[in-house]
Amino acid sequence: MTHPQDQHPSQDARTLPARDHNASEALLERVRQAAATGTALRLVGGGSKGFYGRPVVSETLSLAEHTGIVNYDPVELVVTVRAGTRLADLQAVLAQEGQQLAFEPPHFGENATVGGTVACGLSGPRRPWAGSVRDFVLGTRMITHDGKRLHFGGEVMKNVAGYDLSRLMVGAQGTLGIIDEVSFKVLPRPAASATLRLEMGLGDAMARLAEWGRKPMPITGAAHDGETLHLRLEGGASSVANTQAQLGGEPDDTAFWTQLRELELAFFSRRHDDRPLWRLSLPHRAPPLALDGDTLVDWAGAQRWLRSELPAATIRQHAAQAGGHATLVDRDRAHGVDAPFTPLSVVMDKYHRQLKAKLDPKGIFNPGRLYEGL
Amino acid sequence: MNILFDERLDGTLPAVDKDALVTHLTAHLPDMTLLHREEDLRPFECDGLSAYRVLPMLVALPDTLEQVEALLGICHAQGVPVVTRGAGTGLSGGALPLEKGVLLVMSRFSRILDIDPEARTARVQPGVRNLAISEAAAPHGLYYAPDPSSQIACSIGGNVAENAGGVHCLKYGLTVHNVLAVNILTIEGEHITLGSEALDTPGFDLLALFTGSEGMLGVITEITVKLLPKPESAKVLMASFDDVEKAGKAVGDIIAAGIIPGGLEMMDRLAIQAAENFVKAGYPVEAEAILLCELDGVEADVHDDCETVRRVLEAAGATDIRLARDDAERATFWAGRKNAFPAVGRMSPDYYCMDGTIPRRELPRVLKGIADLSATHGLRVANVFHAGDGNMHPLILFDANAPGELALAEEVGGKILELCVEVGGSITGEHGVGREKINQMCAQFSPDEITVFHAVKAAFDPLGLLNPGKNIPTLARCAEFGAMHVHHGNLPHPELPRF
Ligand SMILES: Cc1cc2nc3c(=O)[nH]c(=O)nc-3n(C[C@H](O)[C@H](O)[C@H](O)COP(=O)(O)OP(=O)(O)OC[C@H]3O[C@@H](n4cnc5c(N)ncnc54)[C@H](O)[C@@H]3O)c2cc1C
Ligand SMILES: Cc1cc2nc3c(=O)[nH]c(=O)nc-3n(C[C@H](O)[C@H](O)[C@H](O)COP(=O)(O)OP(=O)(O)OC[C@H]3O[C@@H](n4cnc5c(N)ncnc54)[C@H](O)[C@@H]3O)c2cc1C
Numbered sequence: 001m002t003h004p005q006d007q008h009p010s011q012d013a014r015t016l017p018a019r020d021h022n023a024s025e026a027l028l029e030r031v032r033q034a035a036a037t038g039t040a041l042r043l044v045g046g047g048s049k050g051f052y053g054r055p056v057v058s059e060t061l062s063l064a065e066h067t068g069i070v071n072y073d074p075v076e077l078v079v080t081v082r083a084g085t086r087l088a089d090l091q092a093v094l095a096q097e098g099q100q101l102a103f104e105p106p107h108f109g110e111n112a113t114v115g116g117t118v119a120c121g122l123s124g125p126r127r128p129w130a131g132s133v134r135d136f137v138l139g140t141r142m143i144t145h146d147g148k149r150l151h152f153g154g155e156v157m158k159n160v161a162g163y164d165l166s167r168l169m170v171g172a173q174g175t176l177g178i179i180d181e182v183s184f185k186v187l188p189r190p191a192a193s194a195t196l197r198l199e200m201g202l203g204d205a206m207a208r209l210a211e212w213g214r215k216p217m218p219i220t221g222a223a224h225d226g227e228t229l230h231l232r233l234e235g236g237a238s239s240v241a242n243t244q245a246q247l248g249g250e251p252d253d254t255a256f257w258t259q260l261r262e263l264e265l266a267f268f269s270r271r272h273d274d275r276p277l278w279r280l281s282l283p284h285r286a287p288p289l290a291l292d293g294d295t296l297v298d299w300a301g302a303q304r305w306l307r308s309e310l311p312a313a314t315i316r317q318h319a320a321q322a323g324g325h326a327t328l329v330d331r332d333r334a335h336g337v338d339a340p341f342t343p344l345s346v347v348m349d350k351y352h353r354q355l356k357a358k359l360d361p362k363g364i365f366n367p368g369r370l371y372e373g374l
Numbered sequence: 375m376n377i378l379f380d381e382r383l384d385g386t387l388p389a390v391d392k393d394a395l396v397t398h399l400t401a402h403l404p405d406m407t408l409l410h411r412e413e414d415l416r417p418f419e420c421d422g423l424s425a426y427r428v429l430p431m432l433v434a435l436p437d438t439l440e441q442v443e444a445l446l447g448i449c450h451a452q453g454v455p456v457v458t459r460g461a462g463t464g465l466s467g468g469a470l471p472l473e474k475g476v477l478l479v480m481s482r483f484s485r486i487l488d489i490d491p492e493a494r495t496a497r498v499q500p501g502v503r504n505l506a507i508s509e510a511a512a513p514h515g516l517y518y519a520p521d522p523s524s525q526i527a528c529s530i531g532g533n534v535a536e537n538a539g540g541v542h543c544l545k546y547g548l549t550v551h552n553v554l555a556v557n558i559l560t561i562e563g564e565h566i567t568l569g570s571e572a573l574d575t576p577g578f579d580l581l582a583l584f585t586g587s588e589g590m591l592g593v594i595t596e597i598t599v600k601l602l603p604k605p606e607s608a609k610v611l612m613a614s615f616d617d618v619e620k621a622g623k624a625v626g627d628i629i630a631a632g633i634i635p636g637g638l639e640m641m642d643r644l645a646i647q648a649a650e651n652f653v654k655a656g657y658p659v660e661a662e663a664i665l666l667c668e669l670d671g672v673e674a675d676v677h678d679d680c681e682t683v684r685r686v687l688e689a690a691g692a693t694d695i696r697l698a699r700d701d702a703e704r705a706t707f708w709a710g711r712k713n714a715f716p717a718v719g720r721m722s723p724d725y726y727c728m729d730g731t732i733p734r735r736e737l738p739r740v741l742k743g744i745a746d747l748s749a750t751h752g753l754r755v756a757n758v759f760h761a762g763d764g765n766m767h768p769l770i771l772f773d774a775n776a777p778g779e780l781a782l783a784e785e786v787g788g789k790i791l792e793l794c795v796e797v798g799g800s801i802t803g804e805h806g807v808g809r810e811k812i813n814q815m816c817a818q819f820s821p822d823e824i825t826v827f828h829a830v831k832a833a834f835d836p837l838g839l840l841n842p843g844k845n846i847p848t849l850a851r852c853a854e855f856g857a858m859h860v861h862h863g864n865l866p867h868p869e870l871p872r873f
Binding site: 162214351358 | 514516537543544550551564566573580585586603604605626630672675677732798800807811819822826830834
């Protein structure tokens with residue numbers, strides 16, 4: 001088994017002292033050439049999330065050299081960063097100021113980049129309470145199909161001028177344009193945090209979570225592994241202490257959330273279990289799905305990880321009936337899998353294609369990464 | 375007046391035979407209210423930006439989705455422009471009618487379809503008033519967070535179309551952060567659902583794209599919003615300052631202390647006086663500025679945060695700090711702020727409300743710039759400010775009956791917005807571009823960026839029938855009117871024809 005990051009060229013970039021490197025001009029030049037010759041480009045950030053999508057047949061365009069924090073003003077709660085910057089580097093800078101990316105993005109490898117994080121649109125355990133990647137994107141500079149570097153959104157909290165192209169980039173996997181720079185809203189890290197283990201069955205846990213969800217409680221993580229409800233409390237010191245006293249349970253070390261976010265808990269290990277891993281995104285109160293396999297529940301029920309041999313169609317049908325969708329996540333497939341994402345309806349597919357045709361008419365950006373022909 | 379639709383600059387609109395269209399629509403949609411006589415159309419000639427009025431060709435007031443679908447089908451087939459309207463409280467002329475277009479009014483879709491306390495969601499029709507959602511959710515201890523000051527009147531459909539904000543945005547987000555799903559009718563009459571009760575959907579984030587798209591990409595027919603548990607406790611501190619700059623700096627200090635207030639609002643002297651005269655909120659009329667800082671959440675934290683904020687405000691030089699004694703006084707403190715617009719409206723025959731955003735650190739510079747503009751143009755300006763998230767609402771006082779004053783107010787407004795862009799901000803934080811700021815778009819975006827916006831529009835509405843002329847200017851308009859800075863004597867877009 002090869003891990004995607006083992007083979008990635010940007011591995012060395014980490015050791016370079018000068019991380020403030022603006023490669024925009026070189027990137028623009030590559031895109032102009034690709035546009036002129038109609039050559040497709042596979043956008044590569046840190047090589048950490050190659051598995052999350054479909055394989056792309058094309059030339060590689062690495063963004064890993066385009067690094068650095070362009071602007072960070074903690075009091076404004078805004079940071080602007082080049083897309084190739086390592087996520088870990090950004091987070092370290094924010095931590096120095098007592099701030100964070102509240103959507104808690106998974107890394108899936110130490111080289112994960114900010115651009116890949118935004119392009120994949122994945123958020124961590126805090127998502128249902130704090131919001132998702134796109135909720136924190138304030139603006140982007142993007143490189144368009146015709147080799148222009150354009151600015152949408154900005155570095156202010158509120159901006160409704162024009163269409164929201166910045167948030168459209170989130171989760172588009174680079175199929176609509178290259179993310180050159182991103183501005184995020186950042187938030188203070190909570191003053192206090194505690195993790196509890198409460199032994200209870202899934203049914204009980206879901207009922208309790210539904211009840212707590214209707215109260216103003218400082219919950220920012222809720223996962224159930226079949227036997228135990230793992231609960232994270234974050235907020236002011238007083239409310240965290242009070243809630244902890246009220247709920248009881250066993251204190252737990254907080255590494256649980258990192259392992260959950262990075263899919264590194266035993267549940268996700270392929271050594272003992274080689275059944276495919278599915279990510280089900282469902283309404284949080286959807287009852288457990290009648291699917292053979294093992295489930296780990298995160299996001300207070302809104303994200304469920306399933307290990308199951310069942311055919312994709314069966315899993316997707318159950319997820320759709322429950323009001324959600326299912327994604328196949330195979331971290332061993334460094335270049336991606338054939339059909340990871342739930343197919344779009346006919347009308348949605350039409351508008352996806354029309355949008356792609358307008359923003360990337362020659363299909364040079366990551367063709368086929370999300371869906372065939374897109 | 376250069377903001378009314380001008381076919382020379384904004385593109386030709388198809389010529390439609392009104393009588394034939396009325397006959398056709400009446401035949402196909404006999405049960406739908408269709409207004410076509412001038413006296414019936416008159417009440418619909420403007421939205422909240424009442425300085426601009428255009429009589430629509432027709433007004434349609436459908437009651438059912440089938441009617442909306444059929445209407446769009448006919449308009450699409452015959453090439454008739456459609457302007458969608460909610461409650462018509464928009465302040466940027468986004469729902470300003472077109473002489474050659476149908477005004478599609480969604481206000482009859484006013485049913486709350488479902489409040490689900492377990493799911494913490496509300497499913498509503500687009501014409502439902504913003505406040506009605508929170509009222510319906512209240513018995514369950516829940517509420518809908520975005521609270522524009524117009525919340526008693528504005529529709530949730532209009533909120534989604536404008537990505538409306540309110541005084542609690544910094545902590546609880548804008549409309550885009552609080553909507554889970556919307557149903558859309560495309561101009562071709564297709565039903566699509568964007569988003570879902572699950573927290574993400576496959577494919578592009580079209581929900582984010584449609585939010586704030588000002589009725590240009592589709593007609594919103596149903597909305598599912600997220601409801602939040604009411605905070606256990608909420609407290610408001612009111613701090614007075616003898617200097618606007620000190621108040622501005624205090625805002626940054628509060629955030630630097632690691633606190634994200636539920637609301638953080640600032641008003642200057644003129645706004646304070648106007649509000650005090652109007653609602654008797656107990657504001658200190660001698661102060662140069664006040665800050666209203668609401669802290670909400672779990673009781674224990676609110677208590678601690680209040681102490682921290684009080685210390686920060688003292689250190690920042692506040693001359694007086696008052697904590698609202700109880701919920702009644704808290705409501706009174708807010709009433710002054712929430713009624714600031716009408717309050718200013720009582721001081722002057724007319725006022726013009728701006729909506730620029732800036733990085734907060736630029737506040738002193740921008741306030742100084744506004745004061746200078748006010749002095750040189752001889753128009754008073756009152757400042758109301760969502761200080762926490764850098765969204766300014768300068769209110770320019772003028773008299774539309776005095777010759778030239780509207781034009782002067784617009785000029786001052788335009789210059790304020792350009793100043794916002796210059797310091798790294800935006801021409802609109804929540805009210806939208808609509809028709810009002812169509813020329814200033816050219817100051818914020820380059821022709822290439824505007825071209826991308828047109829491309830997005832064309833992906834959903836290739837014929838350009840939905841709300842033509844709003845939100846995104848044509849390049850021809852930018853070349854002619856854009857405050858497009860003539861740098862060093864070079865005209866922008868020399869390649870474009872000038873008429
Ligand atoms: C030497 C080498 C050879 C490879 N050969 C193949 C091959 O033959 N076939 C194949 O399918 N894959 C191949 N891959 C893997 C594949 O190119 C990448 O893994 C995949 O494109 C995702 O990139 P990532 O994991 O680096 O992205 P991450 O940084 O983890 O990003 C994840 C996603 O975001 C996109 N993205 C990243 N940054 C940006 C940005 N700034 N703007 C917009 N989008 C962005 C990526 O394209 C990807 O879709 C190869 C990789 C390498 C290093
Ligand atoms: C006194 C006052 C205070 C205000 N305070 C605030 C504030 O604090 N924050 C804030 O954000 N705004 C504020 N506003 C502005 C206004 O209330 C908001 O923009 C509101 O969202 C408009 O809603 P509406 O239903 O009135 O929409 P309208 O004015 O009818 O329409 C606004 C736009 O939405 C589109 N639209 C409406 N319904 C639909 C639909 N169903 N489908 C597609 N498009 C549609 C229209 O085409 C138009 O472009 C204020 C206005 C007033 C008069």
